Amino acid sequence: MDLNLRKAILSNIASNNQEQLEATIVDAIQDGEEKMLPGLGVIFELIWNQSNEEDKQEMIDALEQGVQQATTS
Template sequence: MDLNLRKAILANISDNNEQQMEATIVDAIQSGEEKMLPGLGVLFELIWQQSNEQDRQEMLEALVQGVKQTH
């Protein structure tokens, strides 16, 4: 991902409160548009960086379960 894209995404959400952030995430997922994937990726990167090992393990388990359910 281009670093400028990451910075642009972060700039667009930098003033969002929790409700606005949730609305952004829900909208991106519900729209199903490919163009929303980089933004979700940047948000996941932030979550991952702010998480401890236990939280990361729980996310990994949820991801594995989610992938298994879609196939």
């Protein structure tokens, strides 16, 4: 079976408005289910590819802080 997970995820969110996209992200994070991780990865990829270098650096900084907080808690 040839399943392109990235295309399936993009197809599922293609017609979503901003509120729906935000709800998808929030729900996936709050649920904490590992089955949601691929979807969040695809969403992050879209964000990353649309971001300029300054925005990317801000994301990396936020990620670094988040990792430090998560590993010291």
